[in-house]
Amino acid sequence: MKLTLKIWRQKNAQAKGQMVTYPIDGIDGDMSFLEMMDVLNNELINKGDDPVVFDHDCREGICGSCSMFINGEAHGPDRLVTTCQLHMRKFKDGDTITIEPFRAGGFPVIKDLMVDRSAFDRIQHAGGFISINTSGNTQDANAIPIEKADADAAFDAATCIGCGACVASCKNSSAMLFVSAKVSQFALLPQGKVEATDRVMNMVKQMDEEGFGNCTNTGACEVECPKGISLENIARMNREYMSASMKG
Amino acid sequence: MSGLLKSSIGRKVAMALSGLFLVVFLTQHFVINLLSVFSEETHNTVSHFMGTNPLVQFGLQPVLIFGVFFHFIMGIKLELQNRKSRPVKYVSYNGGANATWMSRNMIYTGLVVLAFLGLHFYDFFIPELIHKYAENHTAEVGDATRYYAETIHKFEQPWRVGIYVVSFVLLMLHLLHGFQSSFQSVGFNNKYSKALKGFTTAWAIIIPLGFIFIAVYHHFNQLPH
Amino acid sequence: MALDSKIPSGPLADKWTQYKNDINLVNPANKRLIDVIVVGTGLAGGSAAATLAELGYNVKAFCFQDSPRRAHSIAAQGGINAAKNYQGDGDSTYRLFYDTVKGGDYRSREANVYRLAEVSANIIDQCVAQGVPFARDYGGLLDNRSFGGVLVSRTFYAKGQTGQQLLLGAYSAMNRQIGRGKIKMYNRHEMLDVVKVDGKARGIITRNLVTGEIERHSAHAVVLGTGGYGNVFYLSTNAMGSNVTAAWKAHKRGAHFANPCYTQIHPTCIPVSGDHQSKLTLMSESLRNDGRIWVPKKKEDAEAIRAGKLKPTEIAEENRDYYLERRYPAFGNLVPRDVASRAAKERCDAGFGVNKTGEAVYLDFASAIERYGKEQAYVTHQDANNAALVKKLGQEIVKTKYGNLFQMYEKIVDQNPYETPMMIYPAVHYTMGGLWVDYNLQTSVEGLYAIGEANFSDHGANRLGASALMQGLADGYFVLPYTIGDYLSQDIRTGPIATDTKEFEEAEKNVRSQIDALVNNNGTKAVDYFHKKLGKIMWNKCGMSRNAKDLESAINEISDLRDEFYKEVRVPGGEDEYNEELAKALRVADFLELGELFAKDALTRNESCGGHFREESVEEDGPQKGEAKRDDKNFTFVSAWEYKGAPKDAVLHKEELTYENIELKQRSYK
Numbered sequence A: 001m002k003l004t005l006k007i008w009r010q011k012n013a014q015a016k017g018q019m020v021t022y023p024i025d026g027i028d029g030d031m032s033f034l035e036m037m038d039v040l041n042n043e044l045i046n047k048g049d050d051p052v053v054f055d056h057d058c059r060e061g062i063c064g065s066c067s068m069f070i071n072g073e074a075h076g077p078d079r080l081v082t083t084c085q086l087h088m089r090k091f092k093d094g095d096t097i098t099i100e101p102f103r104a105g106g107f108p109v110i111k112d113l114m115v116d117r118s119a120f121d122r123i124q125h126a127g128g129f130i131s132i133n134t135s136g137n138t139q140d141a142n143a144i145p146i147e148k149a150d151a152d153a154a155f156d157a158a159t160c161i162g163c164g165a166c167v168a169s170c171k172n173s174s175a176m177l178f179v180s181a182k183v184s185q186f187a188l189l190p191q192g193k194v195e196a197t198d199r200v201m202n203m204v205k206q207m208d209e210e211g212f213g214n215c216t217n218t219g220a221c222e223v224e225c226p227k228g229i230s231l232e233n234i235a236r237m238n239r240e241y242m243s244a245s246m247k248g
Numbered sequence B: 001m002s003g004l005l006k007s008s009i010g011r012k013v014a015m016a017l018s019g020l021f022l023v024v025f026l027t028q029h030f031v032i033n034l035l036s037v038f039s040e041e042t043h044n045t046v047s048h049f050m051g052t053n054p055l056v057q058f059g060l061q062p063v064l065i066f067g068v069f070f071h072f073i074m075g076i077k078l079e080l081q082n083r084k085s086r087p088v089k090y091v092s093y094n095g096g097a098n099a100t101w102m103s104r105n106m107i108y109t110g111l112v113v114l115a116f117l118g119l120h121f122y123d124f125f126i127p128e129l130i131h132k133y134a135e136n137h138t139a140e141v142g143d144a145t146r147y148y149a150e151t152i153h154k155f156e157q158p159w160r161v162g163i164y165v166v167s168f169v170l171l172m173l174h175l176l177h178g179f180q181s182s183f184q185s186v187g188f189n190n191k192y193s194k195a196l197k198g199f200t201t202a203w204a205i206i207i208p209l210g211f212i213f214i215a216v217y218h219h220f221n222q223l224p225h
Numbered sequence C: 001m002a003l004d005s006k007i008p009s010g011p012l013a014d015k016w017t018q019y020k021n022d023i024n025l026v027n028p029a030n031k032r033l034i035d036v037i038v039v040g041t042g043l044a045g046g047s048a049a050a051t052l053a054e055l056g057y058n059v060k061a062f063c064f065q066d067s068p069r070r071a072h073s074i075a076a077q078g079g080i081n082a083a084k085n086y087q088g089d090g091d092s093t094y095r096l097f098y099d100t101v102k103g104g105d106y107r108s109r110e111a112n113v114y115r116l117a118e119v120s121a122n123i124i125d126q127c128v129a130q131g132v133p134f135a136r137d138y139g140g141l142l143d144n145r146s147f148g149g150v151l152v153s154r155t156f157y158a159k160g161q162t163g164q165q166l167l168l169g170a171y172s173a174m175n176r177q178i179g180r181g182k183i184k185m186y187n188r189h190e191m192l193d194v195v196k197v198d199g200k201a202r203g204i205i206t207r208n209l210v211t212g213e214i215e216r217h218s219a220h221a222v223v224l225g226t227g228g229y230g231n232v233f234y235l236s237t238n239a240m241g242s243n244v245t246a247a248w249k250a251h252k253r254g255a256h257f258a259n260p261c262y263t264q265i266h267p268t269c270i271p272v273s274g275d276h277q278s279k280l281t282l283m284s285e286s287l288r289n290d291g292r293i294w295v296p297k298k299k300e301d302a303e304a305i306r307a308g309k310l311k312p313t314e315i316a317e318e319n320r321d322y323y324l325e326r327r328y329p330a331f332g333n334l335v336p337r338d339v340a341s342r343a344a345k346e347r348c349d350a351g352f353g354v355n356k357t358g359e360a361v362y363l364d365f366a367s368a369i370e371r372y373g374k375e376q377a378y379v380t381h382q383d384a385n386n387a388a389l390v391k392k393l394g395q396e397i398v399k400t401k402y403g404n405l406f407q408m409y410e411k412i413v414d415q416n417p418y419e420t421p422m423m424i425y426p427a428v429h430y431t432m433g434g435l436w437v438d439y440n441l442q443t444s445v446e447g448l449y450a451i452g453e454a455n456f457s458d459h460g461a462n463r464l465g466a467s468a469l470m471q472g473l474a475d476g477y478f479v480l481p482y483t484i485g486d487y488l489s490q491d492i493r494t495g496p497i498a499t500d501t502k503e504f505e506e507a508e509k510n511v512r513s514q515i516d517a518l519v520n521n522n523g524t525k526a527v528d529y530f531h532k533k534l535g536k537i538m539w540n541k542c543g544m545s546r547n548a549k550d551l552e553s554a555i556n557e558i559s560d561l562r563d564e565f566y567k568e569v570r571v572p573g574g575e576d577e578y579n580e581e582l583a584k585a586l587r588v589a590d591f592l593e594l595g596e597l598f599a600k601d602a603l604t605r606n607e608s609c610g611g612h613f614r615e616e617s618v619e620e621d622g623p624q625k626g627e628a629k630r631d632d633k634n635f636t637f638v639s640a641w642e643y644k645g646a647p648k649d650a651v652l653h654k655e656e657l658t659y660e661n662i663e664l665k666q667r668s669y670k
């Protein structure tokens, strides 16, 4: 396949960036999107240019590092995949592909396609945990049975990989899907209920302080989320938050 | 509780509740208007009641006005904040791939409806105030049968009806997203949500269409035969 | 220096309890005066950092990713073992201990493994309390599955994302401590050297990957939880960034490197599709619970399949060779990984491979789908003879068990594994070798600890499935916090460690000069060129089966490649910016040294054991003919290599392994 790539290049956080066009040839449908980027980078290095910087690590859709905005969509046109799982067979010979970083005030660009998502970490520091100590002197794991449906729903929420596609896709750059996934996981488990009030209050407060936008229920996040995290989680967080504020 | 409206979720819930309140208002408004199609008399009676009952006038009306203003001001405020949350825009943003047009353009549909409301106030509400307070007609002596004529009179000019129709189409688009979305905002998303979505969609289409029908009906009805 | 494993005396089952009773403790007020560096935030490093912080130490934690949550452990799929015996199928601490030692082909330390088995049950309690959503049955209790090489169901899991859930658990424990200021987290930092003061590890040198800044960090002890080095093969199931640098730098500072040649080649990975391949994807071992592995019985069928003229579903049952079930009736598809991998290679080498490259076998779920479907039809009172219905119901069950893996497969290969068998082939997955540590998890450098995959301790020559997660968390949550306390008790009066000393200066200079040299090298070839080439040598000559001739040539080739690397590598960009090529070059430089030591170790170990298969050492006759032959008389030891400059000069120290509780036996899965 022969393609034209339009890629956001930005030297560092302070620099002004711009789109740069690169033609590329010899792309195979079995390549992953990042392997296509490897081919490009290899060419750039051989020419003596700086390769395009992007985050990646596991390359199998689980670490949440990769984060490209491809043809106007987070993680590209395919559904339920991360950028690293997107394969070139989704494109046609002659296509032009625009590639941008995930954009949001809360995700400043570090270089090229790499952004700083530490805001997500800070939200988790504010309450994304259950305060038990790690001594192992807890009760037996089977002491509290948990209804399978709840355990499964908690698991589904917990599969969020923290990639930020939800923020990137949202026209408001809202981080609600991400935050609600974590809040939901704990809210659904008996172990997490104890601190539920403080957790949701603190996490939402931090989320707001990080400068993410407000949720207007467009649902773009759910569609683009590579892990299929459901909007139900946001509804649950709204409930949790309202009842927590009544209490608090 | 006090900080609630400072938080993103608090605001969102407030938007939803004010929106739902406006939905209720719209429904009753629609019913009264619809009466004008069937019976001039009932329309006048109900209108008079609404216009003179102190509970409606001094209880519900201020709440309504507050609701409208709140909904608009908060909506605009949130929109501005949301725009700020992405300082550098995408070169290519394919919003249509993952969200409906309605959900992405609430601010525009909302602003049009706001403009229309301005006209509407000018047409009905202000004359009504003048009638009541400036000209000092009290409820008792006021003409309890003037409403019908006043209403249909406004539908005489085609341009007005045109504006009316366009505004209600945009209101429809606004409601198509807004109505169902307010349930999500207040935390209602479960196995009934699908049915609820069907209902809100039907409502969002039927009510504005109904308003349009009434306007068009009166317009053509009073053309010289 | 003689190797002292510091195994406590006393009966096996009492050693750990006795040890905990005897060690020195640090009182809570004094813990505040002590700093600990933890490099790595995977299961091992993350759990250690959280626990140490909770105990009261000041922890500085480092990882090269942008968040601790992205450490490679996140990718673990199948599950975590624990001797809970919830299924009542005869499991016990002893049995887990026994299975692990046997699985490791009798090349691990009894005392360490027993301790691991002992604390395993606690891990599950701990994780559940943290909110890890393990799979549950309809009664609300925890569910288990079974993994290779064992006869009980002791594996806890969270669909195919167990590692993710466990890591998020450890990450949440870290978050709590970061929020309290007890852990200072350094993301996007790469450790490039260990600093020793008076023989003790007292700090590290790091590079801030974003700004390029070289930093000095001091502490009273340094813990490495930096993972495995499978990426020395270039293609592996490890994350792209997984590297040996931290461990290798420690090795250069005096930490012995143990058993570098013990590598696990995992039987069920998605086959290589072409030269562009950048990494390989695992299909969890848990799939072997339900999938059956086969190749065509007839060569002409295999050829037709390779030519695209025949579909696997068109091959009749009697023309399929379920070779694992045929060769190992007792364990069937659930033989340990090394056995399954070699068997796949054997069939493919014999010409029965089923994809374009001839390097793939089938993993077939058709019979599992049918079995589950029938069961489900009975349970729901539907017609169990309706084939379409049974298939549909069966597919649903399989989906709930392995949905994410099937989706992953489909995205990569573009085939639907519910309808046609998966194609799989072995790939490098895990390294049992690593930094040598004693019972305290301390390396041969005082004050320098290694935990998780970075050490060599528990898995011998082969790791059983679902045991790495167990080991990482056991080390971090339950073992290290005790053993390091014993060491740190000497340091309550030391005070903060200064970084403006000549030792730090020397180490920093060292790092800077390496970076300068690479950036200014102006060669002609990109880093990947060397990495790929190294990978090819490793795979072809130090891979699933090894012989003296190949190993010797590998040693020479790697050494030549290293020379070429320093002459020809080109690192674009500068030092003071985000420069991935530079980070890669620094890692590959270390792989190029490790690779040679790896080959040397493999050459020295002239026996077949676990994942290390020497063609010179196979059973000649009897029922085990053709199987790996261990040589207990000459090789019941751990190889611990001491750094002496070039890898070829490394000096071998042997830690003899003594088995007091387990009788050494031929490992039979027949």
Ligand SMILES: Cc1cc2nc3c(=O)[nH]c(=O)nc-3n(C[C@H](O)[C@H](O)[C@H](O)COP(=O)(O)OP(=O)(O)OC[C@H]3O[C@@H](n4cnc5c(N)ncnc54)[C@H](O)[C@@H]3O)c2cc1C
Pocket (backbone or CB within 6 Å): C039, C040, C041, C042, C043, C044, C045, C046, C062, C063, C064, C065, C068, C070, C071, C072, C073, C074, C075, C076, C077, C078, C079, C080, C162, C163, C189, C190, C191, C192, C225, C226, C227, C228, C237, C238, C239, C242, C243, C245, C246, C282, C284, C429, C430, C451, C452, C453, C454, C465, C466, C467, C468, C469, C470, C472
């Ligand atoms: C695909 C896959 C599936 C697996 N499935 C299972 C399974 O089901 N069950 C099981 O038991 N095991 C499984 N394993 C094995 C298991 O996941 C790993 O052995 C284990 O997670 C290693 O954990 P760790 O904490 O030792 O290291 P890692 O998780 O690899 O963490 C290494 C950490 O060190 C940091 N680091 C490394 N080098 C540096 C440096 N130079 N400077 C700074 N930081 C550095 C990294 O940032 C990272 O935080 C699987 C492995 C793979 C590849």
Ligand code: SF4
Pocket (backbone or CB within 6 Å): A159, A160, A161, A162, A163, A164, A165, A166, A167, A177, A178, A181, A221, A224, A225, A226, A227, A228, A229
């Ligand atoms: S909710 Fe989905 S899109 Fe958002 S961070 Fe999590 S996985 Fe990514």
Ligand code: FES
Pocket (backbone or CB within 6 Å): A055, A056, A057, A058, A059, A060, A061, A062, A063, A064, A065, A066, A082, A083, A084, A085
């Ligand atoms: S690189 Fe890990 S999710 Fe894409």
